[in-house]
Amino acid sequence: MIKAKLGPNRDSSQFPDVRRDRLNGNVARRTALTSGYIWDEELKGFALRHTATGRKSWIVQYRHRQDVRRITLGTFPMMKAHDARAEARRILASAALDGLPTRRAQEPADAALRFADYVPIFWAHYTHHWKPSTQRANRHYIQNHFIPAFGERAIASLTRPDIVAWRDGMARREGAFNRAIPVLSVMLGYAETLGYRPHGSNPCKGIARYKRLLKERYLSAREYQRLGAVLLEWAATRPIAIAAIWLLIYLGARKGEILALRWEWIGETYIDLPDSKTGPKRLYLNRQSASVLAGLGRQSGGRVLGATFGPRQLDNAWVEIRSAAGIPDVRLHDLRHSFASVAIGHGISLSKVGGLLGHALPETTVRYAHLADDMIGEAASRVSGSMARALGLVP
Known part of the structure; x- marks a missing residue:
């Protein structure tokens, strides 16, 4: 609004x-x-x-x-x-009524307002807080999950048992529930702000999310070699897609960040993104990524990958490339996970890895902690082995 x-x-x-x-x-x-x-x-x-x-x-x-x-x-x-x-x-x-004395309300304003009727009011007031991609995702949750479940209910009548029952009904769609519940919580919290629900009555607070194993895939050294060979072989026929994939490999960036990259954001040693999933972000240029950019022919302005190259072209090219490289289960986002894996393997701390990836919260980087633990465990084994040999306990 x-x-x-x-x-x-x-x-x-x-x-x-x-x-x-x-x-x-x-x-x-x-x-x-x-x-x-x-x-x-x-x-x-x-x-x-x-x-x-x-x-x-x-x-x-x-x-x-x-x-x-x-x-x-x-x-x-x-x-x-x-x-x-x-x-x-x-x-x-x-x-x-501004400035006139009024009687204190005993119940929320328009307590009978249906959830379905509240949706356009919420959308008009609140969605400027969200980026267009977030708006599209959240519109999907509202239309396909919230309205079917709560559309005919009065917004003020929703209680914690209602949310728990909806959660149980989403048992086979755990990921969708985990992504949707924060959106519903925002909607009901904002209903309190507008006076449609009593203050402090948000029934989504404390609702447990489903525990899920994060799907993470890291490229091995041999897989990197096969992928590199395919990228070099296809460089002449798919130059833009290949350049995009090289940048994903060397920068650890998100796909959307590379697709939206503009020449005016690129400096001598940094790429300063004015906006990203977590807000303004700095990518650190290295010799390899700078070489890829130089091969594209630097211009004074405009998108680095051109005005017509978009997600569909990149995704279609990646399906063919990963198949040719013998890694059909690897997603483009796994290149970002692999970037973190290589960094930790070279002794870079989790806090610095978070800085390289542009994580807004330290908790996001903790998902890679097990990689650091494995590296420390291997180091401990090497140290103890050297000590045992020095003590004459092993040949």
């Missing part, structure tokens, strides 16, 4: 292409793709804003003391007309 403070003298009559209508879904769909506002003829302050690019947003405008304020409720068609109208009515009512 975006708020704008327009100042004391701005009103709807000052905007171009202003007209009034009874706002509904049909009006929103028929609106011509020119910039302007359509103000609702029934609910004063409720409007549909449309731009020349085709973007359409529901807004509500009201006076707060000496200022005129405008709030963007959500975009069409993600937010339906009746949901936008209900939210605008709520905001206008709240603004009208």
